[in-house]
Amino acid sequence: MADHYARQRAGDGPSGLPVLRWEESADGPLLVLLDQTRLPGEEAEAVCADVPAVVAAIQSLAVRGAPLLGITGAYGVALAAYRGDDVEAAASRLAQARPTAVNLRYGTGLALAAYRSAGAGDPGHAARAALAAARELHREDAAASARMADHGLVLLDELLSGGGHRILTHCNTGTLVSGGEGTAFAVALAAHRAGRLRRLWVDETRPLLQGARLTAWEAARSGMPYTLLTDNAAGSLFAAGEVDAVLIGADRIAANGAVANKVGSYPLAVLARYHHVPFIVVAPTTTIDPTTPDGPAIEVEQRAADEVTRFPGGGRPLAPEGTTAYNPAFDVTPPELVTAIVTEEGAVCPVTGDGLMELWRRSHRVVEG
Ligand SMILES: CSC[C@H]1O[C@H](OP(=O)(O)O)[C@H](O)[C@@H]1O
Numbered sequence: 001m002a003d004h005y006a007r008q009r010a011g012d013g014p015s016g017l018p019v020l021r022w023e024e025s026a027d028g029p030l031l032v033l034l035d036q037t038r039l040p041g042e043e044a045e046a047v048c049a050d051v052p053a054v055v056a057a058i059q060s061l062a063v064r065g066a067p068l069l070g071i072t073g074a075y076g077v078a079l080a081a082y083r084g085d086d087v088e089a090a091a092s093r094l095a096q097a098r099p100t101a102v103n104l105r106y107g108t109g110l111a112l113a114a115y116r117s118a119g120a121g122d123p124g125h126a127a128r129a130a131l132a133a134a135r136e137l138h139r140e141d142a143a144a145s146a147r148m149a150d151h152g153l154v155l156l157d158e159l160l161s162g163g164g165h166r167i168l169t170h171c172n173t174g175t176l177v178s179g180g181e182g183t184a185f186a187v188a189l190a191a192h193r194a195g196r197l198r199r200l201w202v203d204e205t206r207p208l209l210q211g212a213r214l215t216a217w218e219a220a221r222s223g224m225p226y227t228l229l230t231d232n233a234a235g236s237l238f239a240a241g242e243v244d245a246v247l248i249g250a251d252r253i254a255a256n257g258a259v260a261n262k263v264g265s266y267p268l269a270v271l272a273r274y275h276h277v278p279f280i281v282v283a284p285t286t287t288i289d290p291t292t293p294d295g296p297a298i299e300v301e302q303r304a305a306d307e308v309t310r311f312p313g314g315g316r317p318l319a320p321e322g323t324t325a326y327n328p329a330f331d332v333t334p335p336e337l338v339t340a341i342v343t344e345e346g347a348v349c350p351v352t353g354d355g356l357m358e359l360w361r362r363s364h365r366v367v368e369g
Pocket residue numbers: 061064065066067170171172173177183184210248249250251261262263283329
């Protein structure tokens with residue numbers, strides 16, 4: 001099976017490349033991804049002709065971010081169906097490619113349900129049904145992103161006084177994680193467009209530096225007033241009174257409102273509580289998992305030590321050979337430290353399980369299988 005391969009596109013300034021697209025080629029369909037491991041220096045594409053290539057792209061974070069993982073998983077099921085592969089096995093591999101972001105399981109489940117309901121009698125029809133489901137999820141996420149931006153800006157204006165908001169964000173939650181303009185970043189972008197973003201503080205987000213590499217790139221493209229900081233510097237910003245609110249995304253939200261998000265989010269929640277700063281999570285309802293009761297039940301992905309012991313991208317050593325490393329991709333913030341959760345259906349503030357489930361029920365279909 002071909003691994004995903006890079007396809008250079010002539011860089012013409014700020015990227016006009018789509019984050020993800022389905023392409024019909026003479027040899028069959030392709031899933032073409034903006035390779036996020038190459039940003040910000042290169043705007044290159046990872047071209048996936050089969051599911052192993054899609055799985056490799058997910059596991060290498062060439063494509064990443066909970067909502068986009070769900071969309072990618074759905075297209076991956078369609079790719080398997082068009083290729084005549086074992087679609088059930090492909091869906092299982094895709095759903096398990098990364099364990100924490102529930103969207104991946106949800107997106108593959110949607111496309112698989114569409115494929116199954118089309119029936120085995122006409123494989124072409126079943127493949128088209130899976131692709132249609134992926135495209136609908138893609139459209140729905142774009143719409144959800146816009147609605148989250150609106151709800152999030154209203155909440156920010158309610159919680160904060162004055163006109164200029166100083167927002168701290170962690171990891172990357174913009175167009176690179178979404179069918180639209182993202183989750184938490186989309187709220188900051190809406191504040192910027194409304195003239196109410198005084199500063200976007202961007203955590204670099206060790207070890208893979210999604211903040212430095214991706215959020216700074218997106219903020220620059222959008223003309224936002226942003227400043228990069230090391231993760232270690234966040235505490236002194238709070239102490240200096242320079243943070244009005246924290247805006248972050250999520251990879252899985254448990255039924256009681258516990259939030260799994262990029263490692264380093266939980267310390268920010270503790271800092272925010274100590275300094276009486278709102279800690280706001282922005283995520284579509286597809287990130288809420290009613291089957292996960294609480295934070296301890298969330299499986300946290302553990303990643304390779306060399307992401308910590310080497311410069312990003314497998315560069316030269318940062319630590320002596322043989323150094324072991326603790327490298328969880330995420331941590332879990334308990335609901336009592338979360339000021340609000342903003343979804344496309346509205347915000348829950350304060351965070352309660354009942355309030356969260358009400359938002360989930362407003363938009364969620366039950367996915368069989
Ligand atoms: C709102 S989805 C973005 C979410 O996903 C990131 O994780 P990763 O870069 O490993 O995919 C991070 O947790 C972001 O908050």
